[in-house]
Amino acid sequence: MNQGFDVLQLVQDVDWVVGSFVADTSGELLVYLMPPEFGEEALRRTASRLASIVRSAELCGVEVDQCDLSLSRYQLVMNRNATGMVCAVVEAPVSRRALSMALRIALAELPRLIANLEPEVPGARDPALPLGIDVPRLALPAERFGPVASVTPPESASLARSNVSR
Amino acid sequence: MTKSALGDAALVNRQTPDGRAVLRREVADLVRHCSGSEARQGFRVSAHGVSGHIFFDRGRVIHAEFGEDCGLRAVVEMLRAGPVQLERASTWPSQPSLHLGPELLLSMTARDASRVVRKVDLPVEPPPLPEPEAPELIAPSHAEAARVAGKRAISGVMPRWVGPGGEAPVEVPWAPAPALEARQEADASARTEAPAPSGTSAIASRCSAAVAVSRLAASVAVSERAKAVGRRAPTASIDPPAAALAQRPPSELPITRAQKARSRSITIARASRPIVPIATALEVPVPESQQGSAKPPAPPRPMAVAPRTAAQPTTMVRIAARGDLLAARGKNSERLAEAAAFIHGLANLIAADFGRQGRANVHLSGGGTSLLVARSEVNDIAAALGATERLTSLLAKVGLK
Numbered sequence: 001m002n003q004g005f006d007v008l009q010l011v012q013d014v015d016w017v018v019g020s021f022v023a024d025t026s027g028e029l030l031v032y033l034m035p036p037e038f039g040e041e042a043l044r045r046t047a048s049r050l051a052s053i054v055r056s057a058e059l060c061g062v063e064v065d066q067c068d069l070s071l072s073r074y075q076l077v078m079n080r081n082a083t084g085m086v087c088a089v090v091e092a093p094v095s096r097r098a099l100s101m102a103l104r105i106a107l108a109e110l111p112r113l114i115a116n117l118e119p120e121v122p123g124a125r126d127p128a129l130p131l132g133i134d135v136p137r138l139a140l141p142a143e144r145f146g147p148v149a150s151v152t153p154p155e156s157a158s159l160a161r162s163n164v165s166r
Numbered sequence: 167m168t169k170s171a172l173g174d175a176a177l178v179n180r181q182t183p184d185g186r187a188v189l190r191r192e193v194a195d196l197v198r199h200c201s202g203s204e205a206r207q208g209f210r211v212s213a214h215g216v217s218g219h220i221f222f223d224r225g226r227v228i229h230a231e232f233g234e235d236c237g238l239r240a241v242v243e244m245l246r247a248g249p250v251q252l253e254r255a256s257t258w259p260s261q262p263s264l265h266l267g268p269e270l271l272l273s274m275t276a277r278d279a280s281r282v283v284r285k286v287d288l289p290v291e292p293p294p295l296p297e298p299e300a301p302e303l304i305a306p307s308h309a310e311a312a313r314v315a316g317k318r319a320i321s322g323v324m325p326r327w328v329g330p331g332g333e334a335p336v337e338v339p340w341a342p343a344p345a346l347e348a349r350q351e352a353d354a355s356a357r358t359e360a361p362a363p364s365g366t367s368a369i370a371s372r373c374s375a376a377v378a379v380s381r382l383a384a385s386v387a388v389s390e391r392a393k394a395v396g397r398r399a400p401t402a403s404i405d406p407p408a409a410a411l412a413q414r415p416p417s418e419l420p421i422t423r424a425q426k427a428r429s430r431s432i433t434i435a436r437a438s439r440p441i442v443p444i445a446t447a448l449e450v451p452v453p454e455s456q457q458g459s460a461k462p463p464a465p466p467r468p469m470a471v472a473p474r475t476a477a478q479p480t481t482m483v484r485i486a487a488r489g490d491l492l493a494a495r496g497k498n499s500e501r502l503a504e505a506a507a508f509i510h511g512l513a514n515l516i517a518a519d520f521g522r523q524g525r526a527n528v529h530l531s532g533g534g535t536s537l538l539v540a541r542s543e544v545n546d547i548a549a550a551l552g553a554t555e556r557l558t559s560l561l562a563k564v565g566l567k
Contacts (some may be wrong), residue, residue, distance in 0.1 A: 037521075038520070042519040042520070045515070045516075045519055046516050046519055046520075049512045049515060049516055050516070052508075052512055053508075053509050053512050053513070053528065053530065054530065056505045056508050056509055057505065057509070057530040057537045059501070059505065060498070060501055060502055060505050060537055060551055061498075061535065061551075062530055062531070062532055062533070062535050062536070062537045062551070063532040063533040063535070064530045064531070064532045065531070065532040065533075066530070066531050066532060067528065067529070067530045067531075068528070068529040068566050069513055069516060069517075069526060069527070069528050069529075070525070070526065070527040070528075070564065070565055070566055071513075071516065071517040071520050071522045071526055072517070072522045072525065073522060074520055074522060076516065076520070089520070092565075
């Protein structure tokens, strides 16, 4: 396993799977393996909206671990656990049993995948991954809330203040 | 309810806080009145904690919903509900889901009509035959025999008998010649009296003529044969062409009823299947923290979900595209309606992001419970919350199973 990224390739190997992506429980897009016509921004919005849908269902008393959306030609299938959620975009003739098993395996590998994502520099490419189009891509941090304010540690702040006074 | 709606303002029982009149009557009375009206009228129907709507346009029911039922089932359930509360509906369906004409509607409002709706009756044995010494007691118009034949015909068990010219033949092979002649004469007179009938009225006229003739012919034949042969004579219920033809209903009803019976049997079959826990089925290894515990894992229990299913009645709501609550059943329906509107909006946005405008159905499941949000056939939003097993047929209907 290449840091858990190949679980998406495993999902992709199921017939009639168009693509897949992974998000954390809050709906933050982490990694995706999708055709180029599905932009990263659209996937980011979709992951966030899926998390909202899950939260609203949980308010109705449903302990959601699976979500299916029928979008005319495509279907979006999401499996989730306490670590995050794995989503697959499929077309109707897909074998639901094969897809379900592939998503279970992906969910089981999800903690390792997320653990490998954390120390990485955003946007860095794993040299072990082969070159090509259909390679799982890391999602950049969310920019929908604008730039994050810089935070200065207290020690550095006091040091800077003393430098200024001199 | 206004005076123009039912023509009897004296029957108005009370008024809602916003001034709308509420009437308590049977839906059958409403149907009888509105089937003769050319106006477009919609009513909200409430009874026994279940509510719904029924809409008329030029005497036809174009849409109905009642609790979790929609379409013809909803009409039947309304007719069964007895006295209901009626008030003028403030909405109108965006597109019709039914085309029930006045003839069919009025036949459904008959007091006996709802009896044959629920199930498909199997053929039953005919009543005991009387002795040949009393031929007048074995007339084919025996009440019990006619009832059984009618139920068979409506349920679809009896085959259709169609003649070479597209009309119903009445073959009584064992009938003597005088009876056949009488039948042919009456048949010809029936054709000359009604030269070009069409639709349901044509079938009804042919049926009534054929019934009269076949009964006459069969009674003569049976009595004569009983006298001549001296054995037990058959009754009219054994004569398949006459019985099926006599009670053949319009072609809309059997199809709908068969579908309902099929969907119910599927639900029952799935519910009775033993449910094995997922961990057992997939042979998931037990974590080390749990391996040391003295308590062994519980064996798979069949019907493990059944008590939960029984304890959780399905909540169903139907809301308009703008969020108005059209129908609701079950507890926490308000919260479900809010969630359904929210989920439906988000699902449409996801569909738009994927380049797919149109219907977006959503199914969320977990712990044996499901929440389904789907676009109904009249572009309303329908949502159901309950045990997954109970929603199987709905999920299959919207293509999510």
